[in-house]
Amino acid sequence: MKPQNTLDTPESPKGLSLPKRRLIACVGIIVFLVSYVAIVSDIGRHLPNVLWAQLLFYGLAGTLWGVPVLPLISWSENYKSRRKR
Numbered sequence: 001m002k003p004q005n006t007l008d009t010p011e012s013p014k015g016l017s018l019p020k021r022r023l024i025a026c027v028g029i030i031v032f033l034v035s036y037v038a039i040v041s042d043i044g045r046h047l048p049n050v051l052w053a054q055l056l057f058y059g060l061a062g063t064l065w066g067v068p069v070l071p072l073i074s075w076s077e078n079y080k081s082r083r084k085r
Contacts (some may be wrong), residue, residue, distance in 0.1 A: 018078060025076030029069055036065050 016024070040061045047053055 021076040021078065025072050028072055032068065032072075033065065 040058075044054070044057060044061075047057055
């Protein structure tokens with residue numbers, strides 16, 4: 001039995017190639033992060049001048065940006081179609 005080709009290669013007619021996926025993901029991440037920083041900084045200007053509120057907001061904002069980025073990275077690296085050995 002031949003092993004399946006899990007990466008999208010030029011011989012593979014369906015899907016995008018790995019370099020194209022990576023390029024799309026890089027552009028998507030940059031666009032997302034620029035807009036995320038703009039939104040977070042705009043919301044941060046309206047926070048009360050209380051230390052605990054600012055620490056909580058910026059702590060969460062600094063951590064939560066990764067949640068929408070992880071599926072994009074996973075898609076770009078084609079993790080879901082790889083088989084575990």
